[in-house]
Amino acid sequence: MDQIKNNTIDAAKLDxxxxxxxxxxSAGYGGVMVSIGHRLGLYKAMAKAGRISSHQLAAITGCAERYIREWLGSQVAGGYVIYDAASHSYxxxxxxxLVLAQDDSPVxxxxxxxxxxxxxxxxxxxxDAFRTxxxxxxxDHDGRLYCGVASLYRNAYKASLVAEWLPALDGVIEKLKAGALVADVGCGHGHSTALMAEAFPSSRFxxxxxxxxxxxxxxxxxxxAGGTERVTFETARADAYSGSDYDLICFFDCLRDMGDPLAVAKHAARTIARNGTVMLVExxxxxxxxxxxxxxARMYYAASTTICCAHAISDGGHIVLGAQAGEKRLAEIFRKAGxxxxxxxxxxPFNLVLEARL
Incomplete structure (x- = not known):
């Protein structure tokens, strides 16, 4: 306060x-309200109802009206919901x-x-990790992480993976249509695997x-999704998975989490087919x-601090890329791998889709 009184602080910058x-x-508080609205089905109910009162929304969703009314106020204040004062409706x-209610929407x-x-x-x-x-x-993370990450990536992959990302790779679509062998490394909940398997019935994953x-x-x-006879899953490290002669090796939003991405890239070089392709999404x-x-970028840096870098360090931490590694550093990793x-x-706006070949 003395600094402000003595005019050593720029008031405009402070404001x-x-x-x-x-x-x-405010966004942090609002996020709690969004999660509540999602988990109670409030957004879905509103999406089907048009204009609706707090009493009507409470009746449809089986919730207490007084809580619903206050929640709706938070949604109006945040610009998520429109309020009509004349009819007292929302x-x-x-x-x-598309953003809040339709769970199959790409946004x-x-x-x-x-x-x-x-x-x-x-x-x-x-x-503790910072200090030690x-x-x-x-x-070792809270269980909500896995469902949240899967939800965030699933719909983006559904909208773009088959329609845009794979066609951007040289000759890959043709191989997949003819029948290719594909490794989805760091596949997580398998949404990317399932999407590719559904789109290319002649290929194995x-x-x-x-x-x-x-x-x-x-x-x-x-x-x-179907197609289980052409899809297998295996518990394995990214630098030691089984198989060889893969026509396509995919790393969807996972290389940054690995403790030795150079070893991972080298293993990909050993297991890829002669004219195969690595697809790297970061x-x-x-x-x-x-x-x-x-x-x-701010969102990615925050997640990288507590999730991506943290796991890479736990995995040996030879090269800790982080979620904002950039194209130049990623290219260097793969060039060193051969x-x-x-x-x-x-x-x-959210992803780089990168292609590597021997």
């Missing part, structure tokens, strides 16, 4: 950072429903709030992950910290 902090705090616009984000919830739940582990330098294995609980879920995902990032200033061709196949 700006205070406003930013309040906005962030409405979820169709565009908002659905309501379930993704499970990720920061898990980060808060794991705060003591993160504090120890890692945090993927399997092997999913690998070191987290057994995720593979249990992956088998259920594939069983629901978060969109430029090559310098000063070039990565955006809401998306790949002679590395290029950006395409990019989105």
């Amino acid at each position: 700006l950072i205070v406003s930013r902090a309040i906005g962030d705090l 409405e979820l616009p169709a565009e908002h429903a 659905f984000m309501a379930a993704a709030w499970a990720i920061p919830a898990s980060m808060w739940a794991d705060e003591d582990k993160a504090l 330098g120890a890692g945090i294995p993927w399997g 092997r999913g690998f992950d070191s987290h057994q609980e995720s593979l249990d879920e992956a088998r259920q995902v594939v069983a629901t 978060p969109y990032a430029k090559d310098g910290v000063d070039d990565s200033i955006s809401p998306v 790949f002679t061709r590395f290029r950006r196949a395409m990019a989105t």
Whole structure:
């Protein structure tokens, strides 16, 4: 306070950072409301109802009206719901429903709030990791992390993987249609595996992950989608999975989590077919910290701090890439592993889609 009185603080700069902090705090509070709305089915009910009162929404969802009324107030204040004062009714616009109510939409984000919830739940582990330098294995996180991550990636993959990303790779679609052998390394819940298997019935797919609980879920995902006779899953490290002569080896949003990505790339070089392709999908990032200033980069850096880097350190920490490694560092890893061709196949606001060949 003395600094402010003595005019050593720029009041405009102070107002700006205070406003930013309040906005962030408001978003954190709002995230709790979004998660509640998602888990209670409030958004889904509103998406089908048009204009609706708090009493009607409470009756439809079986919730207490007084809580519903206050929750709706938070949604209006946050710009998620429109309020009509004349009729005392609320409405979820169709565009908002794509983000908050339709869980198969490519921009659905309501379930993704499970990720920061898990980060808060794991705060003591993160504090200890900061102080000791120890890692945090993927399997040691709060359980909400896995469902949140799967939800965030699943719909993006559904919208883009077969329609856009695979066609951006040289000659891969033709191989998949004819019948290829594919390794999905770090497959997690298997949504990427299932999507490819459904789209290319002549090809065979092997999913690998070191987290057994995720593979249990992956088998259920594939069983629901069909094509189980052409898909297998195996518990294995990314630098030691079985098989050879893979026409396509995929790393979907996972290389950054691995303790020795160079060893992983070298194993891919050993197991790939002569004219095979590595498909690497990582978060969109430029090559310098000063070039990565955006809401998306901030989100990725935060997750990288407590999840990606933490797991890589627990996995040996030989090379800890982080979620904002950038194309240049990723290319260097694959060139050191023996790949002679590395290029950006395409990019989105959230992802880099990269291609490597021997």
